[in-house]
Amino acid sequence: MTINIYIPRDAGALALGAEKVAAAAREEIEKRGLDAKIVRNGSRGMFWLEPMVEVETAEGRVAYGPVKPGDVAGLFDAGLIEGSAHDLSLGRPEEIPFLAKQTRLTFARCGIIDPVSLEDYEAHGGLRGLRNALEKTPLGIVEEVTDSGLRGRGGAGFPTGIKWKTVHDTEGAQKYIVCNADEGDSGTFSDRMIMEGDPFVLIEGMVIAGIAVGATKGYVYLRSEYPNVHKILNEAIDAARAAGILGKSVLGSEYAFDMEVRVGAGAYVCGEETALLDSLEGKRGQVRAKPPLPAHEGLFGKPTVINNVISLASVPIILDRGGAYYRDFGMGRSRGTIPIQITGNVKHGGLFETAFGVTLGELVDDIGGGTATGRPVRAVQVGGPLGAYWPRDLFDTPFDYEAFAAKDGLIGHAGIVVFDDTVDLLKQARFAMEFCAVESCGKCTPCRIGSTRGVEVLDRLKQGIAPEEQIETVTDLCNTMKFGSLCALGGFTPYPVMSALTHFPEDFRPAPMREAAE
Amino acid sequence: MQQARTEIASAVEPIIDRWKNEEGPLLPILNGIQRELGYVPRESLPIIAEALNLSRAEVYGVVSFYHDYREKPAGRHVLKLCRAEACQSMGGDAVAEKLQKLLGIRFHETSADGAVTLEPVYCLGLCACAPSAMLNGEVIGRLDEARAEEIAAEVRA
Numbered sequence: 209m210t211i212n213i214y215i216p217r218d219a220g221a222l223a224l225g226a227e228k229v230a231a232a233a234r235e236e237i238e239k240r241g242l243d244a245k246i247v248r249n250g251s252r253g254m255f256w257l258e259p260m261v262e263v264e265t266a267e268g269r270v271a272y273g274p275v276k277p278g279d280v281a282g283l284f285d286a287g288l289i290e291g292s293a294h295d296l297s298l299g300r301p302e303e304i305p306f307l308a309k310q311t312r313l314t315f316a317r318c319g320i321i322d323p324v325s326l327e328d329y330e331a332h333g334g335l336r337g338l339r340n341a342l343e344k345t346p347l348g349i350v351e352e353v354t355d356s357g358l359r360g361r362g363g364a365g366f367p368t369g370i371k372w373k374t375v376h377d378t379e380g381a382q383k384y385i386v387c388n389a390d391e392g393d394s395g396t397f398s399d400r401m402i403m404e405g406d407p408f409v410l411i412e413g414m415v416i417a418g419i420a421v422g423a424t425k426g427y428v429y430l431r432s433e434y435p436n437v438h439k440i441l442n443e444a445i446d447a448a449r450a451a452g453i454l455g456k457s458v459l460g461s462e463y464a465f466d467m468e469v470r471v472g473a474g475a476y477v478c479g480e481e482t483a484l485l486d487s488l489e490g491k492r493g494q495v496r497a498k499p500p501l502p503a504h505e506g507l508f509g510k511p512t513v514i515n516n517v518i519s520l521a522s523v524p525i526i527l528d529r530g531g532a533y534y535r536d537f538g539m540g541r542s543r544g545t546i547p548i549q550i551t552g553n554v555k556h557g558g559l560f561e562t563a564f565g566v567t568l569g570e571l572v573d574d575i576g577g578g579t580a581t582g583r584p585v586r587a588v589q590v591g592g593p594l595g596a597y598w599p600r601d602l603f604d605t606p607f608d609y610e611a612f613a614a615k616d617g618l619i620g621h622a623g624i625v626v627f628d629d630t631v632d633l634l635k636q637a638r639f640a641m642e643f644c645a646v647e648s649c650g651k652c653t654p655c656r657i658g659s660t661r662g663v664e665v666l667d668r669l670k671q672g673i674a675p676e677e678q679i680e681t682v683t684d685l686c687n688t689m690k691f692g693s694l695c696a697l698g699g700f701t702p703y704p705v706m707s708a709l710t711h712f713p714e715d716f717r718p719a720p721m722r723e724a725a726e
Numbered sequence: 727m728q729q730a731r732t733e734i735a736s737a738v739e740p741i742i743d744r745w746k747n748e749e750g751p752l753l754p755i756l757n758g759i760q761r762e763l764g765y766v767p768r769e770s771l772p773i774i775a776e777a778l779n780l781s782r783a784e785v786y787g788v789v790s791f792y793h794d795y796r797e798k799p800a801g802r803h804v805l806k807l808c809r810a811e812a813c814q815s816m817g818g819d820a821v822a823e824k825l826q827k828l829l830g831i832r833f834h835e836t837s838a839d840g841a842v843t844l845e846p847v848y849c850l851g852l853c854a855c856a857p858s859a860m861l862n863g864e865v866i867g868r869l870d871e872a873r874a875e876e877i878a879a880e881v882r883a
Binding site for chain 2: 219220222223224255256258391392393394395396397399400432433434435436470471472473474475476487488489490491492493494508549550551552553554557558559580589593623625626627628631636639643646647649
């Protein structure tokens with residue numbers, strides 16, 4: 209029997225040399241005349257072990273990593289295809305503590321299957337959600353999603369079921385499903401990983417959404433920084449179309465649904481849903497005033513569901529196992545699981561899907577293992593460039609939308625960036641303002657002008673010019689931006705700035721400047 | 727009377743034809759042109775405007791809004807270096823300084839010999855193997871000074 213050797217085609221693995229490892233493995237298989245083939249899977253999400261090579265044995269999968277191209281011949285010598293021991297042996301991947309501690313619902317197949325094999329997808333539970341959905345009425349599907357308690361995983365946390373219900377109830381000859389795959393937050397890659405590792409789950413989620421609200425066309429708005437995703441997603445869409453999952457009659461039903469990928473052009477603000485819609489329409493990606501809501505007047509003025517990748521990719525498991533099953537995970541009003549990305553200066557960086565409720569400290573210290581540099585953790589930023597900086601004192605905060613909001617922070621797209629004690633929080637605050645200035649769409653004044661003024665004020669503070677005055681000014685400016693901006697870019701830039709100022713005041717009152725000449 | 731077809735027009739027109747009857751065709755057209763030519767030439771804007779029944783100002787407004795679009799041709803290699811927080815936490819700023827010195831250019835510049843264009847990017851989604859970069863579309867993780875030197879040598883070759 210042909211033995212499967214798994215070598216990821218996930219961008220994270222590729223960035224660490226997976227392509228060369230695959231080429232070397234191919235060469236060894238040929239040279240040794242082995243009955244083995246290489247499957248390019250997604251990543252399991254343990255990037256300190258990538259490229260991680262797995263081999264299918266009679267006892268299940270066995271993993272090796274991190275594998276360098278130069279290790280490959282030695283691995284084959286040691287008997288990799290029988291799963292024999294080697295210095296790089298990791299044992300059974302699912303028993304690696306980082307994976308064993310997770311609850312993988314949305315990412316159940318990621319890293320396990322060949323991402324573009326529908327056969328693999330179905331063999332691992334794929335399409336069960338869609339088949340169940342086809343047994344239900346559209347409203348029945350919406351109710352299941354509402355019942356699950358799923359909230360928008362892009363960052364806003366708005367209940368997905370309510371959004372779908374609004375579009376369902378809105379009359380329209382043409383409706384759209386738009387998937388927001390403009391994952392621009394630093395410290396996040398869950399959208400990328402699922403689209404590279406299990407693209408069919410997103411396609412299935414979008415088809416279900418289309419049936420539920422009466423939409424026949426879907427767009428994935430993908431950021432241009434993800435060319436590898438583009439390739440894999442298109443392969444999967446072609447396969448889904450060939451298999452009748454997409455097209456005039458979804459799996460032989462009365463429903464039609466088709467979709468395509470559209471690529472952005474490097475504007476962070478297009479991750480904001482209304483800017484994204486304008487960009488899809490071929491305009492400058494400027495934020496729209498709400499109302500009207502996209503659910504009423506969205507893409508090309510038509511009723512539109514716009515959801516993040518992870519929200520849509522969580523729908524198939526909800527329709528497969530039922531809303532109640534999903535809802536049973538989590539805490540408070542944060543139901544289900546969330547794929548948390550542990551990144552930056554961290555020993556064990558990767559994707560950790562778990563039920564809501566895990567604390568920040570557990571994630572950073574226990575699961576992440578502290579910093580990569582071995583220095584103490586001083587701060588973590590959660591939720592991307594618009595998220596707060598957290599000090600160790602608040603590491604007991606549980607991962608929960610409301611608990612984070614209560615401490616003046618946000619979960620956002622659930623990315624955690626870890627910093628060691630060399631971080632300068634004044635510099636990070638300045639970067640937050642600078643980033644806002646670079647990426648502002650320019651439509652509203654607090655964001656467009658406020659961010660530039662913010663950089664200037666923080667520069668004066670850095671120079672030690674009337675520090676108390678600058679702190680007062682930046683605080684006032686943040687207040688204006690928070691309440692006066694049209695969208696989260698200007699509105700949330702105050703989170704990193706004010707959290708840095710509040711929790712790390714010592715960085716904002718620099719030691720007296722070295723003696724000036726005056 | 728048939729106009730003399732410039733090189734740019736002949737590169738741009740098939741891309742416009744591919745997309746002009748689709749919904750929201752402007753970004754796919756601009757992306758296609760940049761992929762084909764490495765930049766979006768000023769001369770292509772009136773051609774696009776006419777085909778899509780837009781004003782030149784509207785097309786220019788869109789081109790100038792998005793960071794990806796270049797007004798001038800890029801170098802033979804394009805190096806995008808991530809400048810965002812996760813990469814900062816792993817010494818990304820030092821790597822950026824080093825690379826600028828090695829290449830003799832600042833961000834948004836192309837080296838005089840046309841070898842390389844250096845561009846900032848805000849997140850490549852490689853935050854668990856930071857600092858990261860993308861060289862001609864290929865991703866690179868865990869950049870350090872040694873790797874920066876290799877990259878500089880590679881683009882100079």
